[in-house]
Amino acid sequence: MKLKSLLLTTFFAAGLTAAQAAEGELSIGTEGAYPPWSMADAAGNVTGFDADVGNLLCAKLELKCRFVVQAFDGLIPALKAKRFDVIISGMSITEDRRKEIDFSIGYAELAxxxxxxxxxxxAGIEDFDSLIKALDGRKIGVQAGTTHAHYLEKNAPNADLKTYDTLDQMQIDLASGRVETAFSDVSALDDFLAKPEGKDFQLVDVKIASSSDPTLGEGIGVGIAKENTDLKTRVDKALCELVADGSIGKASETWFKTDISRPCQ
Structure with a gap:
């Protein structure tokens, strides 16, 4: 019993949680329904940019990856309930979320x-002020619990927001005309436009940078429980190395056709 306690103490000193110490793995919460960030098939296999980042991170930490699929708005409660060790799910770092959990450094950013x-x-609007004014009274699709939803609540208070649990649900209503427009990151919208149901749609030519408003966050980060400070230190170091050596940039080019990696700050 004393030997077991000593071994566990050694694991914790290396920055591992109890689950990792027991299994030698890093359990990762991800949505699994937000292409090309995170897609889960019927068997629970996860692919996409988030999966690539997770696998790169696990390799750096010399841990086995285990992905846990969870609805986006349930990711933070599930992390706090210790259902998994970290969140990797295209999650933007915001002050509101920091009240609940901690984050790694921001490693990616997309318009x-x-x-x-x-x-x-x-579709013909080309400037920000005209766009925001035109949103008054419009039915706008947005995914629940996202920075996009918070941004519209703040900046388009007179719009009629329709929130959805998944991107697919939002796209179905957009294609059927139940909402007039939808707001998301460019990658998610490009995915919709590439589908047959997206052929009669186009992007509005106004890019809104995440850095333009605090509600859109400070880049994409790995969500980590507040008490897990040792793991955060190790994750930050690994992510900085993965950005510096081009690994995260290469993964993002695979899924987004552009490098969305963000240098350590």
């Missing part, structure tokens, strides 16, 4: 845009 039917008055 945010609206999508609208071709030929609509929204």
């Amino acid at each position: 945010n845009m609206f999508v609208a039917p071709k030929g609509s008055d929204l």
